[in-house]
Amino acid sequence: MNLTIFGVGYVGLVTGVCLAELGNDVVCVDTDARKIATLQRGDVPIHEPGLKELMAGNCHAGRLAFSTDLAKGVAHGEVLFIAVGTPSTDDGGTDMAQVFGVARAIAAHMDAFKVIVNKSTVPVGSGEAVHEAIAEVLAQRLWHAAPAPGFAVVSNPEFLKEGSAIDDFMRPDRIIVGVGDSPEERRAGALMRELYRPFSHGHERLMCMDRRSAEFTKYAANAMLAVRISFMNEMANLADRLGVDIEPVRVGMGADPRIGDSFLYPGIGYGGSCFPKDVAALRHMGLGMGLPLRVLQAAAQVNDGQRRLLVDKLAQRLGNDFAGRRFALWGLAFKPNTDDMREAPSRVLIRELLARGAALQVFDPVAMLEARRCLAEDMRDHPEWLDRIHYAESPLGAAHGADALLIATEWQEFCSPNFEALRMALKRPLVVDGRNLYEPRAMRTLGFDYLAVGRNTVDEPRTATL
Numbered sequence: 001m002n003l004t005i006f007g008v009g010y011v012g013l014v015t016g017v018c019l020a021e022l023g024n025d026v027v028c029v030d031t032d033a034r035k036i037a038t039l040q041r042g043d044v045p046i047h048e049p050g051l052k053e054l055m056a057g058n059c060h061a062g063r064l065a066f067s068t069d070l071a072k073g074v075a076h077g078e079v080l081f082i083a084v085g086t087p088s089t090d091d092g093g094t095d096m097a098q099v100f101g102v103a104r105a106i107a108a109h110m111d112a113f114k115v116i117v118n119k120s121t122v123p124v125g126s127g128e129a130v131h132e133a134i135a136e137v138l139a140q141r142l143w144h145a146a147p148a149p150g151f152a153v154v155s156n157p158e159f160l161k162e163g164s165a166i167d168d169f170m171r172p173d174r175i176i177v178g179v180g181d182s183p184e185e186r187r188a189g190a191l192m193r194e195l196y197r198p199f200s201h202g203h204e205r206l207m208c209m210d211r212r213s214a215e216f217t218k219y220a221a222n223a224m225l226a227v228r229i230s231f232m233n234e235m236a237n238l239a240d241r242l243g244v245d246i247e248p249v250r251v252g253m254g255a256d257p258r259i260g261d262s263f264l265y266p267g268i269g270y271g272g273s274c275f276p277k278d279v280a281a282l283r284h285m286g287l288g289m290g291l292p293l294r295v296l297q298a299a300a301q302v303n304d305g306q307r308r309l310l311v312d313k314l315a316q317r318l319g320n321d322f323a324g325r326r327f328a329l330w331g332l333a334f335k336p337n338t339d340d341m342r343e344a345p346s347r348v349l350i351r352e353l354l355a356r357g358a359a360l361q362v363f364d365p366v367a368m369l370e371a372r373r374c375l376a377e378d379m380r381d382h383p384e385w386l387d388r389i390h391y392a393e394s395p396l397g398a399a400h401g402a403d404a405l406l407i408a409t410e411w412q413e414f415c416s417p418n419f420e421a422l423r424m425a426l427k428r429p430l431v432v433d434g435r436n437l438y439e440p441r442a443m444r445t446l447g448f449d450y451l452a453v454g455r456n457t458v459d460e461p462r463t464a465t466l
């Protein structure tokens with residue numbers, strides 16, 4: 001099938017590459033000429049495991065191309081995917097400018113039937129709005145007595161996770177397709193079934209529903225996961241006060257199949273481009289309907305507090321004044337296996353520590369460049385603070401001479417460091433771990449003062465004498 005993807009961000013690029021891998025003929029279009037030039041050279045503008053290799057194979061096979069030419073993109077695809085950004089507005093709503101930009105470009109250039117698939121996360125009702133925007137532009141064009149071409153707008157939200165995006169896309173739990181019942185939409189639904197048929201070998205993954213339900217499913221799923229994380233973070237904070245170790249509690253809870261064991265890890269709050277944005281957008285939708293969503297409000301509040309947790313824990317040991325202190329920070333990206341710094345908890349942490357006078361020695365396996373860019377943005381009001389950030393070349397290099405080590409991202413390479421060398425490198429053997437990477441008792445045996453999330457008051461396992 002001939003496909004065009006508009007937007008080569010995390011979702012658009014992965015979608016384009018994976019659909020090409022299935023044998024489709026894909027053109028990816030973006031208005032960012034720099035990104036397109038990078039892709040045309042065979043480089044990938046983001047860090048996503050396996051993406052570069054898969055992309056190279058498909059470009060080589062002639063199934064995948066990149067362009068800034070919107071008209072060419074519209075002409076090429078039978079199915080046109082909108083995979084552009086839908087960032088938050090100041091009031092928590094959704095900025096739809098990029099989506100409507102693509103919709104209008106499609107309408108300006110299409111001259112045959114098109115299926116327009118919205119992969120971006122968009123508020124309920126956006127499908128109708130996109131349909132109207134396209135119809136409006138089409139109506140203004142001259143068709144020389146011929147009728148304007150037909151089209152259908154489909155909702156097909158994406159559920160991939162950064163860091164495992166290819167695997168998530170290629171082996172989806174479900175594929176949600178929201179499509180109506182008009183003749184155009186039935187034709188579109190049939191095309192979507194055909195497109196996604198390879199994913200359903202032996203087990204139907206495609207779930208068809210109406211467009212508004214599909215749009216809502218995406219937000220409800222992300223919001224549920226965000227609530228789960230905030231819930232676990234509150235449990236962990238209470239565990240700290242009660243002298244309970246959250247780790248066996250997590251395992252015990254997760255063993256109940258009604259709860260399940262994923263997304264139960266306490267930490268320093270959820271980040272990334274989607275959970276904070278989508279929780280805000282859903283709350284905004286609720287307010288618009290006169291229904292404040294109190295559970296989501298609480299989840300967002302807990303998350304804000306959790307991002308400051310490591311600073312509070314440091315203060316427990318060192319007092320509130322960090323002037324003249326030097327801290328090591330391992331992990332900058334919002335999660336492992338990505339260089340994405342959007343809403344990364346590390347950014348809140350870094351700003352807070354710099355504001356209190358500390359100097360930082362930071363390390364991340366892949367996000368150093370992106371971190372420099374984002375931190376410069378965050379510190380626009382205090383550019384002089386940036387002088388107190390040292391970008392180290394290795395985890396141990398960052399630890400050298402530091403008053404404490406803080407851990408913000410659970411990169412694999414932080415899981416089993418040379419503990420002896422780490423203790424020697426640190427000025428003071430204090431480790432404040434926001435991702436619960438180590439066993440508290442083992443750390444104490446190794447001579448560390450170790451503070452984690454929900455595991456801090458456990459000196460001896462309380463079941464040991466039973």
Ligand SMILES: NC(=O)C1=CN([C@@H]2O[C@H](COP(=O)(O)OP(=O)(O)OC[C@H]3O[C@@H](n4cnc5c(N)ncnc54)[C@H](O)[C@@H]3O)[C@@H](O)[C@H]2O)C=CC1
Nearest residue numbers: 007009010011030031032084085086098101102120121158
């Ligand atoms: N990042 C993720 O893991 C996931 C994101 N989503 C949703 O997917 C959507 C896209 O997210 P990301 O890929 O992270 O966004 P992104 O911000 O990384 O990429 C968006 C791309 O669209 C391009 N663009 C903007 N206007 C354009 C136009 N008129 N024509 C062509 N290209 C244009 C931008 O230049 C940019 O390269 C969002 O709605 C997001 O909520 C959904 C699931 C996962």
Ligand SMILES: O=C(O)[C@H]1O[C@H](OP(=O)(O)OP(=O)(O)OC[C@H]2O[C@@H](n3ccc(=O)[nH]c3=O)[C@H](O)[C@@H]2O)[C@H](O)[C@@H](O)[C@@H]1O
Nearest residue numbers: 158159160161162263264265267269270271272274334335
């Ligand atoms: O809509 C989106 O953009 C995507 O948002 C999330 O994916 P992503 O943000 O890439 O990463 P996650 O693995 O979900 O992690 C999000 C945040 O939650 C945190 N998290 C995750 C799991 C957990 O148990 N505890 C926890 O604190 C992570 O550290 C990270 O900061 C969803 O998992 C995807 O299904 C969805 O498609």
